[in-house]
Amino acid sequence: MGQVGVRRGLAHLRLSIHIRPAHAGRNHSFSSVKSRAFSVASQSNTKLISHIDTPGGGQVWVEGTTLYVGHMRPTSGTTIIDIADPRKPKTLAKIDVREGWHSHKVRVAGDIMIVNQEKFGKSARTDVGGGIDIYDVSNPSQPKLITEWRTIGGGVHRFDFDGRYAYISPTAEGYIGNIVMILDLSDPAKPREVGRWWIPGQWEAGGEEYPWANWVQPRCHHPLRVGDRLYVSYWHHGFFILDIADMSKPKLVSHMNTSPAFPHPTHTCLVIPELLKGRKIMIVADEDVAKLRPSAPAFSWTYDISVEQLPIPISTFQVPGLDKDGSPQPTMSGCHEPSERFNGTIVPYAWFAQGLRIVDYSDPFAPKEIGHYLPDAASGADRASSNDVTIDSRGLIYLVDRVNGVDVIEAAAMS
Numbered sequence: 001m002g003q004v005g006v007r008r009g010l011a012h013l014r015l016s017i018h019i020r021p022a023h024a025g026r027n028h029s030f031s032s033v034k035s036r037a038f039s040v041a042s043q044s045n046t047k048l049i050s051h052i053d054t055p056g057g058g059q060v061w062v063e064g065t066t067l068y069v070g071h072m073r074p075t076s077g078t079t080i081i082d083i084a085d086p087r088k089p090k091t092l093a094k095i096d097v098r099e100g101w102h103s104h105k106v107r108v109a110g111d112i113m114i115v116n117q118e119k120f121g122k123s124a125r126t127d128v129g130g131g132i133d134i135y136d137v138s139n140p141s142q143p144k145l146i147t148e149w150r151t152i153g154g155g156v157h158r159f160d161f162d163g164r165y166a167y168i169s170p171t172a173e174g175y176i177g178n179i180v181m182i183l184d185l186s187d188p189a190k191p192r193e194v195g196r197w198w199i200p201g202q203w204e205a206g207g208e209e210y211p212w213a214n215w216v217q218p219r220c221h222h223p224l225r226v227g228d229r230l231y232v233s234y235w236h237h238g239f240f241i242l243d244i245a246d247m248s249k250p251k252l253v254s255h256m257n258t259s260p261a262f263p264h265p266t267h268t269c270l271v272i273p274e275l276l277k278g279r280k281i282m283i284v285a286d287e288d289v290a291k292l293r294p295s296a297p298a299f300s301w302t303y304d305i306s307v308e309q310l311p312i313p314i315s316t317f318q319v320p321g322l323d324k325d326g327s328p329q330p331t332m333s334g335c336h337e338p339s340e341r342f343n344g345t346i347v348p349y350a351w352f353a354q355g356l357r358i359v360d361y362s363d364p365f366a367p368k369e370i371g372h373y374l375p376d377a378a379s380g381a382d383r384a385s386s387n388d389v390t391i392d393s394r395g396l397i398y399l400v401d402r403v404n405g406v407d408v409i410e411a412a413a414m415s
Contacts, residue, residue: 045371057400058104070106092141109163111138123154130155158222174205231269263292288334297334378403
């Protein structure tokens with residue numbers, strides 16, 4: 001079924017909101033969320049509405065008036081919170097995860113919630129237990145586990161979910177590193193693979209020659225779907241645009257990689273749905289971790305993909321004043337990721353130690369910051385570690401810290 005859609009030469013390169021009976025998962029119900037006094041290191045054009053005291057998270061997602069938080073460290077798995085009144089959030093349920101694995105990513109569409117299962121720490125290709133768990137959250141206070149989809153190896157990292165198809169980044173038997181896979185969840189009790197894609201050289205069991213002995217192992221970070229395209233971040237192998245008009249046979253459209261010239265891995269490929277200055281625009285965020293060498297903080301790129309076979313970088317964005325002279329700075333000083341939900345041309349970012357940054361892309365050749373919110377460090381941390389961000393239909397922003405807590409933020413630009 002796998003469709004290899006990259007020319008052999010590419011394999012060697014080194015260099016908005018768009019959105020049955022089952023046994024119960026391990027969950028506990030709670031009536032309220034603990035709150036505490038919370039100060040702010042700095043802010044502009046933003047206002048803190050509430051702070052939710054919860055274990056540190058990898059991803060936040062809002063469906064209707066319910067907030068879902070995927071936690072970084074076991075045994076905290078997923079917390080479900082009622083945010084109908086964002087000033088008085090109430091925890092509805094918590095789902096635990098077993099030791100040795102974490103489920104730090106979560107997506108919800110309608111009544112279906114998906115969480116990942118990924119090895120926490122170093123994984124082996126023979127590990128068993130990774131994949132995704134699928135829940136019925138028609139009653140968010142009583143999530144019910146529908147089924148577990150499992151693979152071999154480290155499991156699934158981040159993913160996209162449109163209510164029917166899940167676009168995931170699993171390890172898989174016979175492959176080196178994470179690949180792209182599409183699952184049909186029209187019957188969520190019976191997930192069905194409909195397509196997969198990988199870079200030539202990853203399919204070891206298929207006899208492909210592995211060309212990266214002196215380079216970083218390939219790793220699909222996650223795909224994002226827009227129309228009949230998947231925009232796939234592939235860590236230190238850059239990004240790929242895939243044609244999925246035929247989901248059983250994804251085809252390569254184009255590929256771009258800024259590594260090793262820039263030493264940060266590619267994290268997110270986010271397409272702006274409307275044309276900006278007559279151009280089709282994609283934001284590409286590099287993550288400020290896993291650097292190939294000591295360096296200045298990671299930043300985000302703006303690509304013109306009007307001719308999608310030839311993506312062209314036209315601008316970058318860095319937090320003003322952060323990179324003064326290009327000198328190396330500690331990991332997690334720079335960019336992590338943009339919100340996969342956004343309004344128009346206004347995109348919120350989780351920028352690790354720089355907190356929330358709100359960027360206006362109305363001029364894609366010169367993106368500019370129009371607001372920020374930098375919380376104090378969580379207890380036991382030396383600085384903020386903003387890991388993920390999303391928005392709801394009211395324009396409220398939800399910013400989760402890797403160590404502790406979710407901030408609910410109001411921003412003038414989002415109203």
